[in-house]
Amino acid sequence: MTGAHDLSDPIPEYPPPAYALSEDGELDYALTSTPFPLMASPPSPGPLVAAELDLVITAAPGKKVTCSRLVIALPRGTQPQSLVESGDGIEVRFSDDSWSAAIAGTEGTVECVLTSEYDFYDFEGETLVVHLRGVGVNRSAGNTEVTVTEHCRLPGDDQDRVTTVRLRNIEKEPFRPAIAAGSPNRFSVHRGAPSENNPAPATTVRAGSTVTLRWRKPEAARQWVFAQYLRSENGFAGKEVTGESTLASDPLNRTTTFTLRTITTATREITDESVTVQVSNPTLAGLTVRGPVGVPASLTLGGDLKTGRTPTDAHGLTVAGQLTATGAATVTDTLTAHQGIAIAGPLTVRGTPTSGASTISGQVTAAAITVRNLTATNSVTLFGPPVKVILTKPNLPFVAQTEGILVVQLLSAHLHKDTLIVEVNAGGQQWSAMLLSNGLNLAPRSDSLLIPLRPGDEVTASGSATQHPPLVSHQSAWLPTGGQA
Numbered sequence: 001m002t003g004a005h006d007l008s009d010p011i012p013e014y015p016p017p018a019y020a021l022s023e024d025g026e027l028d029y030a031l032t033s034t035p036f037p038l039m040a041s042p043p044s045p046g047p048l049v050a051a052e053l054d055l056v057i058t059a060a061p062g063k064k065v066t067c068s069r070l071v072i073a074l075p076r077g078t079q080p081q082s083l084v085e086s087g088d089g090i091e092v093r094f095s096d097d098s099w100s101a102a103i104a105g106t107e108g109t110v111e112c113v114l115t116s117e118y119d120f121y122d123f124e125g126e127t128l129v130v131h132l133r134g135v136g137v138n139r140s141a142g143n144t145e146v147t148v149t150e151h152c153r154l155p156g157d158d159q160d161r162v163t164t165v166r167l168r169n170i171e172k173e174p175f176r177p178a179i180a181a182g183s184p185n186r187f188s189v190h191r192g193a194p195s196e197n198n199p200a201p202a203t204t205v206r207a208g209s210t211v212t213l214r215w216r217k218p219e220a221a222r223q224w225v226f227a228q229y230l231r232s233e234n235g236f237a238g239k240e241v242t243g244e245s246t247l248a249s250d251p252l253n254r255t256t257t258f259t260l261r262t263i264t265t266a267t268r269e270i271t272d273e274s275v276t277v278q279v280s281n282p283t284l285a286g287l288t289v290r291g292p293v294g295v296p297a298s299l300t301l302g303g304d305l306k307t308g309r310t311p312t313d314a315h316g317l318t319v320a321g322q323l324t325a326t327g328a329a330t331v332t333d334t335l336t337a338h339q340g341i342a343i344a345g346p347l348t349v350r351g352t353p354t355s356g357a358s359t360i361s362g363q364v365t366a367a368a369i370t371v372r373n374l375t376a377t378n379s380v381t382l383f384g385p386p387v388k389v390i391l392t393k394p395n396l397p398f399v400a401q402t403e404g405i406l407v408v409q410l411l412s413a414h415l416h417k418d419t420l421i422v423e424v425n426a427g428g429q430q431w432s433a434m435l436l437s438n439g440l441n442l443a444p445r446s447d448s449l450l451i452p453l454r455p456g457d458e459v460t461a462s463g464s465a466t467q468h469p470p471l472v473s474h475q476s477a478w479l480p481t482g483g484q485a
Helices: none
Strands: 020-022 028-034 049-058 065-075 091-094 099-106 109-116 121-123 127-137 142-153 161-173 188-191 211-214 221-227 246-248 256-264 270-279 287-289 293-295 299-301 305-307 317-319 323-325 329-331 335-337 341-343 347-349 369-371 387-389 402-410 418-426 429-436 448-453 458-465 474-484
Touching (some): 028 270, 091 099, 091 109, 188 270, 402 429, 418 448
Parallel strands (some): 287 305, 293 317, 305 329, 317 335
Antiparallel strands (some): 020 028, 028 049, 049 127, 065 142, 099 109, 188 211, 211 246, 221 256, 402 448, 418 429, 418 458
């Protein structure tokens, strides 16, 4: 990006992102370019601008994808929506030498056909970086796209799934002689701290890793570094690094793009150079999902967890390990956790009658729990305190304001026969139960009753006693278990 800039403004605007993403197939893709944005070649007879494309290919964390073949298609032609005029000069390199490539031309595209030496490649915690060098960009500025056709299998498949994904809106700016050679300031990212002087590129790192940015320090220019996750005191506007040539990042939690912006003092020309670091196991402060989620290991979130649904996309959450969230958790379908759940805030599961029951194999800890149906095979601990209830007031039924359990107990601490009749109006249906003490100070025939209630349900009680005055000795308690209607 080149243009005039008022140097009295100490911090320039945030540059655009430097990658195209796609998660439409079984694999995830991120495409970066040098220069960024891509630049159209000069008018004929000038030579074509040789750009570099880096395609980072990964599977979602915990997902196993076996791939035998990938076909990268570059639109060919002279139109603005095309990328290259031919496949001449394109060289393909890989981060894993078990892959090989062949360049083939078809009508309207240049195809880079990638095959694995062993007929398959397992993307399970692995990242493949495909480097395309010498990509001759055509002479027409505009927006283009790159497609990838993947031949992949998931566990249990007996044949390949063939899917074509599109990396769209790849911009080609008009030719600018100042940066025709690519990255004029040699902006790069490396593993470790600046003092380590590590030449290894940091294409993919683990969450929590730090990286070092390096660049050439030009004369008579001001420079800024931008990133999605700079330190909070730097904000999102960027950090000025004029006079410096390295910068250590904070620990990276997610895939991050760093952009070096250089503004020359004399011409006020702006040059952006970007590098992207993929994080193989990203951590999230919050997660909103509108589709199926399967996590084969533990899942820990620093914020709220929400899984949504649409009328045509009703899915829940399955976690093979421990589910932990420091905020609230809301699942609008079923929830399956094989090693327990610990939620600092409320846990809400709104399963549908046809979706099946939620299954939690371990312990559940939450500030409040709301479920449609609850089946406990071991024990249930209710954290809400019991509330004493008096049921025998004339014409004053107990009305449940929340979901909960009403416990009614008939006391038999004397030798008199007492009778307590409990009448319940729940969901429009009425039923009654009778509690009796046998008057022999022995174990009674029936002396307690547990009644599950929903908001609006009513309970009344009346009784008779053989002692005088005729007062039935009983006690009742209300245990709230859910929210209000």
